[in-house]
Amino acid sequence: MAEFSWETRSPLDRALVAGPHGASGDAGVSLTEIRNFDLVQVMARRGKAAEMAEAAKARFGVAAPETPNAVGAPDATLIWSGPDQFFVLSKGGKHAAGALAQAFATSASLSDQSHARVLIGISGAKARAMLAKLASIDLHAEAFAIGEAAATSMDHTSVTLWRGNDRDGLAVFNVLVFATFAESLWHTMLDSGAEYGIEIGHSEEMA
Numbered sequence: 605m606a607e608f609s610w611e612t613r614s615p616l617d618r619a620l621v622a623g624p625h626g627a628s629g630d631a632g633v634s635l636t637e638i639r640n641f642d643l644v645q646v647m648a649r650r651g652k653a654a655e656m657a658e659a660a661k662a663r664f665g666v667a668a669p670e671t672p673n674a675v676g677a678p679d680a681t682l683i684w685s686g687p688d689q690f691f692v693l694s695k696g697g698k699h700a701a702g703a704l705a706q707a708f709a710t711s712a713s714l715s716d717q718s719h720a721r722v723l724i725g726i727s728g729a730k731a732r733a734m735l736a737k738l739a740s741i742d743l744h745a746e747a748f749a750i751g752e753a754a755a756t757s758m759d760h761t762s763v764t765l766w767r768g769n770d771r772d773g774l775a776v777f778n779v780l781v782f783a784t785f786a787e788s789l790w791h792t793m794l795d796s797g798a799e800y801g802i803e804i805g806h807s808e809e810m811a
Contacts (some may be wrong), residue, residue, distance in 0.1 A: 615783040625802040632730030632800030638723040645715040648688035655711035674766040722786035730800035737796040
């Protein structure tokens with residue numbers, strides 16, 4: 605009888621080659637896949653949006669976003685994903701689907717998206733220039749401030765995009781994409797950023 609071994613692997617396992625890519629010199633773009641995270645979509649049941657909001661405040665200590673924003677809690681990030689719904693992004697299982705079940709038992713439905721999405725962090729001096737080739741929204745600092753989010757598309761691929769805290773004075777963007785489209789979008793990002801030089805990597809830490 606054949607033996608099987610189940611091992612969780614990133615959808616970008618074959619495509620991601622750590623190191624420099626594209627133009628030589630100082631990299632203008634950093635592309636980092638964030639691995640091993642918990643992602644739960646919380647969706648209010650009919651007529652239960654206010655109750656869901658109260659449950660979220662009690663659980664996380666911050667109000668869940670009601671408009672396209674990403675809100676930081678001490679050990680999670682709450683990301684708007686549509687009317688009366690949001691993602692809970694965290695590490696370590698504290699806010700995994702099972703752990704949230706009781707808190708939202710009467711107000712919301714939960715959907716574990718941890719292995720259905722890929723999370724990519726994008727930063728660097730040319731991050732906006734690269735993203736401008738792929739996204740149709742204005743990512744200028746005055747139009748897309750820290751904490752703002754959008755359910756949009758990149759190269760015809762649906763994504764959730766939000767701006768994190770700046771790093772070394774430069775903007776940081778985060779992208780959630782469905783796992784089945786992740787490799788295609790990854791190659792598109794590499795092509796779009798090659799002229800600026802890209803530093804590629806993966807990390808267990810959130811941006």
